[in-house]
Structure formats: C-alpha cells, structure tokens
Amino acid sequence: MTDPTPWLSPEESAAWVRLVAVAELLPSALDAQLGADVGLTHFEYVTLMSLAGAHERTMRMTALAALTNATLPRLSHVMRRLEARGLVRRFPCPEDRRATNATITDAGLALIEQAAPGHVRAVRSNVLDALSPTQLEQLYEIAGAVLGRLDPEERLNATSCQFSEGPRTRIA
Amino acid sequence: MTDPTPWLSPEESAAWVRLVAVAELLPSALDAQLGADVGLTHFEYVTLMSLAGAHERTMRMTALAALTNATLPRLSHVMRRLEARGLVRRFPCPEDRRATNATITDAGLALIEQAAPGHVRAVRSNVLDALSPTQLEQLYEIAGAVLGRLDPEERLNATSCQFSEGPRTRIA
DNA sequence: CGGATTCAGTTGTTGCGTCAACTATTGCGG
DNA sequence: CCGCAATAGTTGACGCAACAACTGAATCCG
Numbered sequence: 001m002t003d004p005t006p007w008l009s010p011e012e013s014a015a016w017v018r019l020v021a022v023a024e025l026l027p028s029a030l031d032a033q034l035g036a037d038v039g040l041t042h043f044e045y046v047t048l049m050s051l052a053g054a055h056e057r058t059m060r061m062t063a064l065a066a067l068t069n070a071t072l073p074r075l076s077h078v079m080r081r082l083e084a085r086g087l088v089r090r091f092p093c094p095e096d097r098r099a100t101n102a103t104i105t106d107a108g109l110a111l112i113e114q115a116a117p118g119h120v121r122a123v124r125s126n127v128l129d130a131l132s133p134t135q136l137e138q139l140y141e142i143a144g145a146v147l148g149r150l151d152p153e154e155r156l157n158a159t160s161c162q163f164s165e166g167p168r169t170r171i172a
Numbered sequence: 173m174t175d176p177t178p179w180l181s182p183e184e185s186a187a188w189v190r191l192v193a194v195a196e197l198l199p200s201a202l203d204a205q206l207g208a209d210v211g212l213t214h215f216e217y218v219t220l221m222s223l224a225g226a227h228e229r230t231m232r233m234t235a236l237a238a239l240t241n242a243t244l245p246r247l248s249h250v251m252r253r254l255e256a257r258g259l260v261r262r263f264p265c266p267e268d269r270r271a272t273n274a275t276i277t278d279a280g281l282a283l284i285e286q287a288a289p290g291h292v293r294a295v296r297s298n299v300l301d302a303l304s305p306t307q308l309e310q311l312y313e314i315a316g317a318v319l320g321r322l323d324p325e326e327r328l329n330a331t332s333c334q335f336s337e338g339p340r341t342r343i344a
Numbered sequence: 345c346g347g348a349t350t351c352a353g354t355t356g357t358t359g360c361g362t363c364a365a366c367t368a369t370t371g372c373g374g
Numbered sequence: 375c376c377g378c379a380a381t382a383g384t385t386g387a388c389g390c391a392a393c394a395a396c397t398g399a400a401t402c403c404g
Contacts (some may be wrong), residue, residue: 007292008292008295008300011305011308011309011312012300012308014312015308015309015311015312015315016295016299016300018311018312018315018316018319019198019299019311019315020198020202021241021315021319021322021323022195022315022318022319022322023194023195023198023199024199024241025241025319025322025323026191026192026195026318026322027195027196029322030192041360043360060382061382061383062381062382062383069193069196069197070361071361071362071363072382072383072384073361073362073363073364073383073384073385074360074361074362075383076383076384076385077360077361077384077385078360078361080384081360093382096369096370096381096382097368097369097370097382098368098369098370098381098382098383099369099381099382099383100382100383100384120179120180123180123188125321126318126321126322127188127191127318127321128180128184128188129321130317130318130320130321131314131317131318133183135310135313135314135317136183136184136187137183137187138307138310138314139187139190139191139314140183140186140187140190141307142303142307142310142311142314143187143190143191143193143194144190145302145303145307146194146198146298146299146302146303147190147193147194147197148302149297149298149299149301149302150193150194150197150198150201150298151193151197213390215390215391232352233352233353234351234352234353242391243391243392243393244352244353244354245353245354245355245391245392245393245394246390246391246392247353248353248354248355249354249355249390249391250390250391252354253390265352268351268352268399268400269352269398269399269400270351270352270353270398270399270400271351271352271353271399272352272353272354
C-alpha cells in the first residue's frame with residue numbers, strides 16, 4: 001500500500017514529458033495553420049474531409065460524429081456554423097425522421113481543395129520531415145499501442161485514407 | 173507547381189492519423205482523470221507541480237508561464253482561480269514592482285500529493301504500460317524530433333524531473 | 345532629469361467544447 | 375393499438391483559452 005505507484009523512472013519521465021508537449025503543441029499548430037489559411041479549425045477540416053469522402057458526400061450526423069470522435073452536441077454546433085457559411089447542408093433523413101443527413105456543398109469542396117495543400121505542407125514540416133522512415137514505422141506502432149489504451153473502442157479508424165488520395169471524387 | 177504537395181504516402185497517412193488521434197485523446201484523458209480525482213485540469217496540475225519544485229516554492233508569473241508553455245493571460249486567469257481555492261498565493265515582487273510572485277500553499281502541496289498517485293497510475297495505464305522499453309526509447313527520440321519542429325525555441329524543457337522525484341521538498 | 349519605449353500583469357470579450365435538459369421519432373411490450 | 379423506453383438531434387448555460395486593450399513600473403536615452 002505504501003508503494004502502489006512506483007513513480008516514474010527517469011527514462012519514462014523524459015519520454016512522457018516530451019509526449020505531453022507534443023500532444024499540447026500539435027493541435028495548436030494545426031489549428032493555427034488552417035485558421036490562418038482558410039478559417040477552419042482542424043476539426044472542421046476533418047469533418048469536411050470526411051463528408052467529402054463519403055458516399056454521395058452525405059452522412060448521418062451520428063455516423064459523422066463517430067468518425068470524427070466528436071460528441072453529438074459538438075458536431076451539431078460545428079455543423080450549424082459550417083452551414084451558416086454555406087459549406088454544408090443539413091436535411092432530414094427520409095428513412096428515419098429522427099435522423100439528420102449532412103452534405104458538403106460545392107463551396108465546401110472548393111474550400112478543402114484550397115486548404116489541403118497547405119495542410120499537407122504543415123503536416124510534413126511539423127512532423128513527417130523530422131522523422132526517418134524507420135521512425136515513421138515506429139511511430140505507427142507506438143501510436144497504435146497507445147491508442148489501444150486511450151480508445152479501446154477503436155472508434156477512430158476510418159479517418160484515414162483522406163490523405164493518400166488525389167483530389168476527392170464521388171467514388172470512382 | 174502542379175506538384176508542390178506530393179500528398180501523403182499510405183505509410184505516412186497511417187502514422188499521421190494515429191498521431192493525431194493520440195494528440196486529441198491524450199489531453200482529454202488526463203483532464204478527465206485529474207478532474208474526477210481532485211478537480212484539477214492537467215494544466216493546473218502541471219502549474220502546481222512546477223511551483224512545488226521551484227526554489228522556495230515561489231516563481232515569477234512570467235517564468236511560470238514560460239515553464240508551462242502558457243500565455244500570460246491564461247496563467248493569470250488560472251492563478252486567480254487557484255488562489256480563490258486557496259491553493260496558491262500571489263504577492264508583488266519586492267525587487268521588481270511590476271512583477272508578481274506566486275507561491276503554492278500548504279493546501280496546494282497537499283492537493284498535488286493527493287493527486288499524484290492517481291495521475292501516475294493514469295499515465296502508466298494510458299501510455300507507458302502499452303510500450304516496451306525499446307518503444308519508450310523510440311518515443312523519446314521521435315517526440316524529441318517532432319518537438320524540434322513544433323517548438324524550435326525549446327521553451328518546454330524544464331517541466332521534467334517532476335515525476336522521478338519522491339514527494340517534493342523545498343530543495344534538500 | 346524627463347519623456348518615450350518596453351516590460352509585467354490584469355481584465356474584458358469572444359469563440360469553442362462539454363454538460364444537462366428538451367423535442368421528436370422509432371421500436372418494443374402488453 | 376397504446377404507452378414506455380430508447381434513439382437522434384438540437385438548444386442553452388457554463389467553463390476555459392485566445393486575443394486585444396489597458397494599467398503601472400522599469401529602463402533607455404537625450
């Protein structure tokens with residue numbers, strides 16, 4: 001009982017401190033670049049990208065919330081703001097009249113196509129360029145292991161593939 | 173000009189997505205545990221820890237802000253709340269009457285001593301336990317490399333050593 | 345010495361995320 | 375078929391961080 005928490009070893013502490021620093025600075029850096037560039041937060045960008053990659057560029061609010069790891073209230077507020085800017089549209093789902101479908105508009109598509117190059121540059125210059133191919137693989141494994149603890153549900157899995165594509169299209 | 177952003181390779185994209193997920197979930201997890209345990213945010217906890225480890229348990233606001241990577245307004249607001257809870261005290265610096273010194277109170281020390289075990293447990297269960305010793309070393313290197321890009325000024329360096337110590341004391 | 349600039353902090357406003365209601369629809373059990 | 379729980383989403387209130395404007399003290403400089 002006197003030693004339920006053996007404190008952290010120097011190695012653990014050093015790695016932990018750096019990880020925390022990255023976790024704090026990275027979101028700010030992403031938001032800053034996207035905000036200055038096109039007036040979007042990173043979350044708004046991911047939301048629009050998810051819609052752009054969806055079938056018919058349309059998704060149910062709940063599905064979109066799960067995909068972007070947002071609570072439903074948060075997504076609702078964000079979508080209201082995006083809709084006010086003409087970047088998305090919302091309309092009731094015909095099959096389930098409780099549900100709401102969201103679609104990205106042409107203006108929304110145009111905006112993320114405008115935003116993407118700068119965002120990719122920021123990702124490279126802030127992170128990827130600092131890592132060797134070996135470290136990239138290690139990062140993949142490490143982040144995966146940590147995610148297994150942080151997100152046992154594995155809800156965040158489909159956000160991917162938004163980056164390895166060329167300009168997004170309907171499907172083909 | 174047509175290819176200034178070669179998009180991301182599948183490997184890059186996969187690692188990036190996982191890193192972003194960790195960067196989003198980790199702060200929430202820390203805040204949730206500390207908030208439920210002792211009603212502190214992670215930032216407040218780090219602030220109190222920094223004060224506890226400082227000479228005479230006292231620090232200038234500017235120094236504390238630099239150490240915790242906070243803006244001065246943010247720190248000012250946080251310190252006002254902490255002072256209202258009796259966890260810190262503020263008083264004008266005798267040598268420079270522009271400056272304000274902050275000290276952690278005995279109540280503040282007691283609170284972080286109460287909070288530390290649970291926090292360390294959370295750090296372990298959410299991150300460290302998922303990594304092998306090799307991965308811990310890799311994480312240290314990777315996070316260091318990324319920090320070199322995100323924080324070229326190296327402002328976040330002294331937050332360390334708060335974890336490898338036993339219960340904090342003045343100095344000796 | 346005296347005015348201007350810089351520095352240290354605080355305060356007010358705005359924007360975003362979370363939490364707690366609340367509405368409306370669906371599906372289930374009797 | 376009728377109530378009742380569960381689901382989908384919206385809305386409003388509150389808390390915290392960012393930004394800008396402000397006060398007061400120190401420093402620079404002529």
